[in-house]
Amino acid sequence: MPDCSAVESVLVSVVTRIVYPNGTGAASATGDKCKVFRGWPVPSGLDADLKAGFVNISVFPLDPEQNLTRYSTEWRELPVPNITLAMTVAGKTVTVGGSASCPLNAAVIVNNQGFVHPLQATDTPTSVATALAAMISSLTAATSVGPVITIPGATSLAARVGAVGRLVREIKRQKKSFVITVWCGSPRVRDAFGRILDAGLSDVTFLSLCDGTDGRLRYERTHVDDASQKSGLYRRDFFYSVEYGTTVAQNAAEAVVETINIAGGLDPDAPTLKSISF
Numbered sequence: 001m002p003d004c005s006a007v008e009s010v011l012v013s014v015v016t017r018i019v020y021p022n023g024t025g026a027a028s029a030t031g032d033k034c035k036v037f038r039g040w041p042v043p044s045g046l047d048a049d050l051k052a053g054f055v056n057i058s059v060f061p062l063d064p065e066q067n068l069t070r071y072s073t074e075w076r077e078l079p080v081p082n083i084t085l086a087m088t089v090a091g092k093t094v095t096v097g098g099s100a101s102c103p104l105n106a107a108v109i110v111n112n113q114g115f116v117h118p119l120q121a122t123d124t125p126t127s128v129a130t131a132l133a134a135m136i137s138s139l140t141a142a143t144s145v146g147p148v149i150t151i152p153g154a155t156s157l158a159a160r161v162g163a164v165g166r167l168v169r170e171i172k173r174q175k176k177s178f179v180i181t182v183w184c185g186s187p188r189v190r191d192a193f194g195r196i197l198d199a200g201l202s203d204v205t206f207l208s209l210c211d212g213t214d215g216r217l218r219y220e221r222t223h224v225d226d227a228s229q230k231s232g233l234y235r236r237d238f239f240y241s242v243e244y245g246t247t248v249a250q251n252a253a254e255a256v257v258e259t260i261n262i263a264g265g266l267d268p269d270a271p272t273l274k275s276i277s278f
Contacts, residue, residue, distance in 0.1 A: 002209040002215070002246070004061050004176060005038075006210050007176065007209070007242050008038045008178070009038065010208070011178060011240075012036055012059050014200075014201070015036050015057055015180060015197065015200075015201075016036045018196060018200030019034050019193070019197075020034075028055075030196065032053070032054075032055050032189055033054045034055040035049065035056050035057070036057045037056070037057075039059075040058060040060050041056050041058055046233075047231075049183075050183070050233065053185065055182065055183065055184050055185075055189060056182075056183040057181065057197075059180050060179050062176075062177040062178060062239075063177075064176075064177045065175065065177070067173075068174060070173060073170065073171065074169065075169045076168060077166070078165060078211075078213075080163045080165045081165070084100070085097075085098045085099065085100055085101065085106060085128070086098040087106060087108075087159035087160070088159070089158060089159050092150060092151050092152060093151070094129070094132070094148070094149040094159045095148050095149075096128045096132075096148075096149070097147060099125075100121075100124060100125070101119070102120065102121050103118070103119070103164035104118075104119040104164065105162045106128050106132065106159075106160075107159065107161070107162065108149065108157070108159050109156070109157070109158040109159070109160070110139060110140060110151055111139070111140065111153075111155050111156055112156060113139050115135040115139075117131045117132050117135065126144075126146050128147070129144040129146070129148060129149050130144050132144070133149045136149070140153040166212060166250070168212065168213060168247040168249045169248050170213075170245040173243065173245045173246070174244065174245075174246070175241050176241065176242055177239060178239075178241070178242065179237050179238065179239050179240075180197065180201070180237070181235055181236070181238075182197065182235060182236045182238075183234075183235050184234045185232050186232075186234060187226070189234075190235065194224075197238060198222070198238070201238060204217050207244075209244060211247050211249060213245055213247060214244075215242045215243060216242065216243040218242075218243070219238075219240055220239040220241055222237060222239065223236070223237040224237075
């Protein structure tokens with residue numbers, strides 16, 4: 001679940017991408033050396049950086065905060081992660097391909113009987129095939145060679161892969177203010193970084209947070225400060241608010257095998273079904 005520190009970290013990432021559009025190994029957007037970080041700079045470290053020609057950009061949370069909690073506490077599903085594992089059926093064989101990822105369930109349905117293997121972080125297509133073949137052997141003969149499972153006695157055969165998604169429930173919501181400060185050794189550099197950040201941050205509407213939810217980024221105001229120019233310090237503050245929710249989460253696996261229980265209906269003299277459960 002995201003908190004103030006998680007939002008700070010995302011803001012640092014966003015600012016870094018704006019300042020270093022070609023990556024941190026390349027030059028910054030202005031050509032000046034720059035450090036982007038959470039928190040307020042330490043005076044001695046800031047002085048040393050400015051003398052060495054480094055620009056500092058800090059992200060710091062402010063006291064103003066508004067409680068925006070709503071009454072709804074319903075669970076909602078987050079986007080399902082990409083499935084990188086593939087299972088192909090050909091005749092009486094199942095071939096496992098692609099790559100393993102967690103959490104994920106691999107299933108083989110043999111003669112209407114399902115066998116499910118929850119993937120592990122160390123799994124490979126071969127180890128998935130081995131695990132499934134071992135489970136299928138409890139019903140009928142099955143062997144695996146590499147990523148291929150062979151079931152000679154299969155009269156019906158199917159294979160499925162199911163992702164494990166996440167459900168989240170918002171338990172409170174807040175709007176928190178943050179200040180993004182550019183600390184520079186000259187007004188020219190400050191103005192150059194200010195223009196880049198002003199345009200870049202204004203183009204961001206939502207922040208993707210660590211739990212899969214989004215935070216709404218809103219511009220509040222900006223402030224230019226030349227009070228310390230005698231000390232060779234020029235700064236510009238960008239004030240933004242982020243509205244985000246605090247959530248709890250749980251896993252939700254996709255169904256890969258169905259089980260149907262039928263009561264009644266088997267007696268020709270009493271054909272009416274009593275119940276069907278899934």
